Amino acid sequence: MTTVASVGYLIAFSLFIVGLMGLTGPRTAVRGNAIAAAGMAVAIVSTLLLPGMGDWWLIVLGLVLGAVVGVPAARRVKMTAMPQMVALFNGVGGGAVALIAWVEFRDTAGFAAEPLHVAVASLFAAIIGSVSFWGSMIAFGKLQEWLATRPVTLGAIHRPLTVLAVAAALAYAITVMAGATSEWLVIGVLVSSAFFGVLMVLPIGGADMPVVISLLNAATGLSAAAMGLALDNTALIVAGMLVGASGSILTNLMAKAMNRSLVSILAGGFGGAAVATGGGTDDRPVRSTSASDAAIQLAYANRVAVVPGYGMAVAQAQHAVREMADLLEGKGVTVSYAVHPVAGRMPGHMNVLLAEADVAYESLKDMAESNSLFPQTDVTLVIGANDVVNPAARTDPASPIYGMPILDVAASRSVIVLKRSMGTGFAGIDNELFADPRTSMLFGDAKNSVSEVVEELKNL
Numbered sequence: 001m002t003t004v005a006s007v008g009y010l011i012a013f014s015l016f017i018v019g020l021m022g023l024t025g026p027r028t029a030v031r032g033n034a035i036a037a038a039g040m041a042v043a044i045v046s047t048l049l050l051p052g053m054g055d056w057w058l059i060v061l062g063l064v065l066g067a068v069v070g071v072p073a074a075r076r077v078k079m080t081a082m083p084q085m086v087a088l089f090n091g092v093g094g095g096a097v098a099l100i101a102w103v104e105f106r107d108t109a110g111f112a113a114e115p116l117h118v119a120v121a122s123l124f125a126a127i128i129g130s131v132s133f134w135g136s137m138i139a140f141g142k143l144q145e146w147l148a149t150r151p152v153t154l155g156a157i158h159r160p161l162t163v164l165a166v167a168a169a170l171a172y173a174i175t176v177m178a179g180a181t182s183e184w185l186v187i188g189v190l191v192s193s194a195f196f197g198v199l200m201v202l203p204i205g206g207a208d209m210p211v212v213i214s215l216l217n218a219a220t221g222l223s224a225a226a227m228g229l230a231l232d233n234t235a236l237i238v239a240g241m242l243v244g245a246s247g248s249i250l251t252n253l254m255a256k257a258m259n260r261s262l263v264s265i266l267a268g269g270f271g272g273a274a275v276a277t278g279g280g281t282d283d284r285p286v287r288s289t290s291a292s293d294a295a296i297q298l299a300y301a302n303r304v305a306v307v308p309g310y311g312m313a314v315a316q317a318q319h320a321v322r323e324m325a326d327l328l329e330g331k332g333v334t335v336s337y338a339v340h341p342v343a344g345r346m347p348g349h350m351n352v353l354l355a356e357a358d359v360a361y362e363s364l365k366d367m368a369e370s371n372s373l374f375p376q377t378d379v380t381l382v383i384g385a386n387d388v389v390n391p392a393a394r395t396d397p398a399s400p401i402y403g404m405p406i407l408d409v410a411a412s413r414s415v416i417v418l419k420r421s422m423g424t425g426f427a428g429i430d431n432e433l434f435a436d437p438r439t440s441m442l443f444g445d446a447k448n449s450v451s452e453v454v455e456e457l458k459n460l
Contacts, residue, residue: 008046009235015039016242027361043235079353080313083346084143087213091136094220097227098129098193102186104230110181121230123173126186127193128223134197136216142201143209143345151205162199168192200266208265210342210349211254215262218247250347257341257367259403286422289440291449294381294416295456298324301378303334305370307407308350309343311384311419315446318357321383324450325359327457336363338370338380338407340388371408380412382433383446386424390431399429415439418446 016039022032048059070089077085101122105111111119141147154161169192172185204212221243228236255262298304306321325335337359343350351364365373374380382389385407392399393406409415415438422441424430433439442449 002051005046005049006234008042008049009238012039012043012046012235013238015042016239020242020246025361029355040239043239047233047235079316079356081144082352083209083213083344083349084140086346087136087139087143087216090213090217090220091133091140094129094132094136094216094223096129097220097223098126098133098190100227101126101129101230102190104227105176105186106183110176110179110183112179112181116177118230119177121226123176123186123189125223125227125230126189127169127173128219128226130190130193131197131200132216132219132223134194135201135212135219136197138198138201139209139212139216149205152202154199158199158203162196165192165196165199169196203267204265208258208260210344210346211251211258211260211262211265213346214247214251214254218244218251221245221247254342254347257405259405286434287437287440289416289442291442291452292456294440294442295453295460297379297414297416298328298333298381298453299331299457299460301328301333303336303373303377303379304328305336305338305365305374305377305380305409305412307338307340307343307380307382307385307389307409308354309383309385309388310345310349311386311446313344313349313353314384315448317383317447317450318353318359320447320450320454322354322357322359324454324457325363327454331457331460336365336370336373338365338367338374338409340367340385340407343385343388367405367407371411374408374411377412378414380409380415382409382415382417383450384418386419386431387429389433390429391436392429392432395432401429409433410436410438413438416442418442418444418449420445 015035019032019034019036019039022028022035024032047053073085104118104122108114108118111122138147142149169189172188172192176185176189201212221240223240225237225240225244228234228238228240251262255265258265304325306325308318308321312318312321328335337350337354339350339354341347344353354364355361387393387401387404387406389407389409390399390401391406391410393401393404394408396402410433415433415436417434417439419441420443422434434441
């Protein structure tokens with residue numbers, strides 16, 4: 001049976017890799033996800049075939065409970081709530097690893113007869129898993145708006161407490177590795193790490209949440225890999241390293257897309273609180289427009305760019321946007337979608353929404369290609385995006401987003417911004433684009449506004 005399990009693991013690893021390759025593009029993402037899921041099923045069955053596997057009723061109970069909770073939750077979740085669902089599910093993975101590390105400590109009587117690497121790997125998994133779980137719960141609360149999305153700190157004592165939590169977790173872990181067998185020490189590791197996870201994510205504002213989600217996802221993968229090393233489970237090692245490596249790469253890419261270092265993101269204090277940037281739009285006039293005027297502009301354009309943002313997700317306007325694009329293309333207008341890497345609340349949020357509406361993959365343009373096309377674009381339609389199109393990132397050194405790569409929509413011949421109000425984005429700063437003479441504001445719910453534009457286009 002050991003040989004059968006080894007062959008099963010090899011098949012599972014191959015499916016994992018093929019599945020990850022499929023996730024690199026919207027066209028193959030669904031298939032890739034299914035292939036990776038099949039790989040996980042093969043890995044689970046292979047693990048159950050290992051000699052000495054027992055407590056079958058507990059395993060079956062866990063599988064049933066997980067399916068009863070997970071399947072309905074995944075099927076019912078709205079696309080706007082997908083980021084917090086990802087944070088929640090990722091956190092549960094980290095929490096599971098932390099609990100397994102605790103159980104391993106108990107089963108081995110405090111790692112008494114185990115090689116040192118088992119204790120080191122288990123305690124590493126306990127620390128990172130606990131941090132991932134509690135950090136993800138705070139991220140979930142912020143995304144769900146159960147907690148303040150702005151940076152939250154405990155004042156002057158916040159950082160000293162954070163350092164103290166890390167020091168306590170390490171001290172407890174070192175004491176266990178030195179041979180202490182008190183179970184309270186492992187509980188101390190988990191509790192101290194939990195405090196660190198909470199204190200780490202609380203000061204991080206909504207603007208940085210996509211990076212935080214990716215970072216915590218990587219942490220969960222690393223904790224799983226460490227636990228696999230302690231348990232001598234090859235499947236857990238490989239799966240954890242794939243998650244950890246891909247999450248780390250994505251975290252780095254997301255940070256670069258915001259022109260911010262990971263250290264500055266973890267330091268917090270960005271995204272949520274209104275900041276005066278020396279030229280806000282509140283005291284400057286803006287030009288409003290109507291659905292009929294917007295439809296005329298769009299219908300007589302040669303090239304139109306659509307910039308999706310979180311407002312489009314909230315309004316569930318992606319299907320109306322697709323209908324509008326079809327009508328424009330029927331009139332000979334070239335329509336493309338300019339997608340910023342950190343638009344929305346998680347990596348790839350806008351891509352998922354547009355794919356759901358069957359928008360052709362070729363129409364989705366990355367930031368570099370979109371910026372090269374804006375000077376030839378007649379009308380850019382900004383739907384719910386804010387910080388990722390704010391010219392202050394290029395023009396105002398005093399702005400907290402200065403230096404962040406943005407979609408240069410101001411280079412278009414005209415811009416129509418769909419928003420409910422003049423409210424700020426996640427960064428909490430005014431958007432200079434709104435006061436640009438070439439910008440018109442179409443106020444209202446994004447889905448209703450686009451639907452009104454669609455009706456006007458049908459009459460032209």
